[in-house]
Amino acid sequence: MNIQAETTPERGGNPEAFSAAVPADRLQAVAAGRDVPAEVHPEVREVTPVLEIDRFNLWYGGKQALHGITMPIPHNKVTALIGPSGCGKSTLLRSVNRLNDLVQSVRITGDMRLNGDSIYDPRMDVIELRKRMGMVFQKPNPFPMSIYENVVYALRIDGENNRAVLDEVCELSLRGAALWDEVKDRLHESAIGLSGGQQQRLCIARAIAAEPEVLLLDEPCSALDPIATGKVEELIQELRGRYSVLIVTHNMQQASRTSDYTAFMYLGRLIEYGSTSGIFTKPILRETEAYVTGRFG
């Protein structure tokens, strides 16, 4: 796939970085609407992508929200999207399963490919497409039914009624979501009675029950307390290696704790994309440095 050209980077970590200098040039260029090529670390170019985002642009009416995003999302890894509010990270995530189709004024160009299949191909069946992905939102949204029925919901609507199959998927998914031990004795009670953190892990269990090719998490911990957040973060770490996860987070420590790769976005553009350890110890751009050290945003 076509990754945007390299640029001459301005090295991060110069002495001024310690004296709170917020870099303005590149960010100003972005704000002025100029094209600024993304800085993509070499290790990202070598990944096997589950999802390829290819020169993706998106407009809400006349306002462009995403500008030429090109990035591979690696297979069986956790990729975090970070950036200040309004940078387009949620829009990008929601574009992956075409949730933005529901917004009337949206127009897009470019494409995304899920395991090689064009997501924005006019012939693509959106319902079938969404079955291939799991999505978890900020606020836990368990269905008003039992824990068991929540988890096996996807199988039920696909017509699966074999009790043994459903039982097995239910247990495996709840175990996968690190929730089994807490709920195994009350599987047939209402999911609404669970705590917020449990509800969110239930939503993740429901998502992985359908064996998604990619799991989309949109700030999955922002409505949770620190303990529940810790559990969900632990869960995300356990999913790594088994699922391809794309997570949007406001919390930089969450990105650094849970992800393998991190992409920094600003005003609808991809600014820098690399391994999480690279982004958090040795970012190439001063702008990324300033953002991850909390000096702006």
Place this chain on the structure above:
Amino acid sequence: MTHHIERQIEHLKERILRVGTLVEEAISKSITALINRDTNLAQRVMANDGEIDRMEVEVEEECLKILALYQPVAADLRFVVSVLKINNDLERMGDLARNIAKRVAQLTAGEPCELPPEIRTMAMQAQDMVKECLDAVVKGDPLLARQVREEDDAVDEARQKIRRRVIQEIKANPENVESLLRVNSVSKHIERIADMATNIAEDVIYMVQGDIVRHRSSD
């Protein structure tokens, strides 16, 4: 929160520089004491080492506090980690200055023995390196740090020269063996000080550029 960590980092920088200044002073005084056979000055160097040790502990606690409370990343993280290591090296330099000072008293008490002229040059070179590596810390200057790395070779050579000279002298004047061994160990201490300055220079390169250059020949 943002401003807090910046303030903490500034504060830490001031502290490590204070340790650096004390250590630089201790080294320079120990060398002066050595050259002038000034036992009083040597005594003062030994007495002041406790202050360096105390400040080293404080700086380390400060670093641990920042790591625990602010979880710094990127340049901030590299700064704090480098300070932890620089701090450790500075403290050891302080100990080496104290060791040199200790030898001054012994040399003055023992048989009269000429210092080889190379000691003076070597000590100057090592002191320059200490000064430069501290400047590199202050300015976050990787070029200066690289220069310090290169200067270490001259000090190592001087040290070998002194060692050979001491061996010859011992053969010629075996009765002076104790003093000569002291001279030899002084040169060893000075060489170690230059090595520590090199370590600090390498930490500065990591701090600023994020590259770990240790165990690589200087280019």
